[in-house]
Amino acid sequence: MKLLKDCDLTEFNTFKVAVETPLFIVIENLKEIEELDPHLLEESVVLGGGSNVLFVSSLKRPVLHITTKEIEIKEVRGSKILVEASAGVKWDDLVKTTLKHHVFGLENLSGIPGTVGGAVVQNIGAYGVEIKDYVESVMVFDKKDRSFKEFKKAKCQFSYRDSIFKRSSRFIIVKVVLALRNRFVPILTHSEVKKLLATRDRLNAKLVRETILSLRKRKLPDVKRFPNAGSFFKNPVVNKEILERLLKEFKEVPYYETEGGFKIPAGWLIEKAGLKGKRYKNAMISSQHALVIVNLNDKTGEDILELALYIKNRIKDLFGISLVPEVKIITDSSSAKDILTSLLAT
Numbered sequence: 380m381k382l383l384k385d386c387d388l389t390e391f392n393t394f395k396v397a398v399e400t401p402l403f404i405v406i407e408n409l410k411e412i413e414e415l416d417p418h419l420l421e422e423s424v425v426l427g428g429g430s431n432v433l434f435v436s437s438l439k440r441p442v443l444h445i446t447t448k449e450i451e452i453k454e455v456r457g458s459k460i461l462v463e464a465s466a467g468v469k470w471d472d473l474v475k476t477t478l479k480h481h482v483f484g485l486e487n488l489s490g491i492p493g494t495v496g497g498a499v500v501q502n503i504g505a506y507g508v509e510i511k512d513y514v515e516s517v518m519v520f521d522k523k524d525r526s527f528k529e530f531k532k533a534k535c536q537f538s539y540r541d542s543i544f545k546r547s548s549r550f551i552i553v554k555v556v557l558a559l560r561n562r563f564v565p566i567l568t569h570s571e572v573k574k575l576l577a578t579r580d581r582l583n584a585k586l587v588r589e590t591i592l593s594l595r596k597r598k599l600p601d602v603k604r605f606p607n608a609g610s611f612f613k614n615p616v617v618n619k620e621i622l623e624r625l626l627k628e629f630k631e632v633p634y635y636e637t638e639g640g641f642k643i644p645a646g647w648l649i650e651k652a653g654l655k656g657k658r659y660k661n662a663m664i665s666s667q668h669a670l671v672i673v674n675l676n677d678k679t680g681e682d683i684l685e686l687a688l689y690i691k692n693r694i695k696d697l698f699g700i701s702l703v704p705e706v707k708i709i710t711d712s713s714s715a716k717d718i719l720t721s722l723l724a725t
């Protein structure tokens with residue numbers, strides 16, 4: 380275990396917000412979680428790869444970071460291969476490693492930043508696949524009972540970019556078991572992937588991975604040049620009445636049917652509102668993808684937070700639709716908490 384006092388978090392969040400934590404706790408093996416002072420553990424914020432968080436102003440709480448990095452084939456059950464990965468493994472390293480060992484299923488999720496732990500919290504998804512499609516179980520440390528527990532998939536309450544772990548800070552994810560396959564089965568449900576790959580005769584997982592990586596590179600701003608946390612908002616799901624009202628005004632509105640209604644790309648709404656490329660203080664709506672907020676030189680996260688609220692209010696005024704952040708916002712500042720309350724309103 381490492382304990383770093385007054386630690387700058389710039390290198391631990393892809394927004395590159397330069398806030399501090401009074402104590403950065405690095406957990407290098409799982410026993411250390413049990414050994415940690417219960418009070419410290421209770422008040423800590425758990426941080427994975429920092430690719431889906433926005434810190435606003437310096438924190439008053441410790442930050443706990445797990446660096447365990449094992450990947451292991453746990454069991455082979457016919458064509459099903461159970462792979463166990465620890466929370467600190469980089470998500471894309473897991474995708475690469477499984478494919479290298481001819482274990483398939485994760486190829487559409489190639490190139491997503493962050494760690495395995497964060498991927499589960501967030502139920503990451505892209506190009507027709509979500510991690511929940513493959514989760515068998517999740518091992519957590521329960522802060523309340525101070526014990527390790529196994530959550531079967533049903534108990535994780537996965538939904539679109541959400542899980543029990545995103546809503547409650549009681550459980551710290553330490554490992555996940557994914558049920559993958561020994562056979563490659565292409566998933567071409569996403570229209571863009573289908574367009575690029577459906578006509579290829581010798582389709583294989585490597586080609587799918589390369590296609591997804593190049594799609595992501597083309598569509599999303601380069602995080603090294605334009606610090607960001609991917610999609611800032613979730614795509615809203617609206618009912619038939621709202622969709623029909625929108626279609627009356629904009630014949631071209633893209634949408635697709637999903638559980639509970641019709642999903643509309645938030646990026647389309649933001650671009651339609653004329654906000655793509657808009658700059659606000661030291662933050663900006665990407666001119667490459669309207670759903671991504673880019674940090675120009677915002678050291679405290681406040682400009683990004685204010686810009687997000689501005690976007691939400693404009694979209695509500697123009698379309699009557701409430702955008703909800705996908706990014707997890709972490710702050711101990713009371714003024715930021717007020718903005719956050721408005722931002723989270725549905």
Ligand code: EPU
Binds near residue numbers: 506
């Ligand atoms: N669009 C615009 N203008 C823009 C951007 C998008 O009009 O500037 C419209 C276009 O009609 C486009 C549609 O939005 O066809 C969808 O855009 P895109 O294919 O980029 O997907 P997305 O809905 O913005 C979602 C996920 C991404 C994931 C992609 C691919 C959410 C919030 N985001 O984005 O996930 O990679 O689909 O499956 O569901 C992330 O979670 O951080 C993330 C990047």
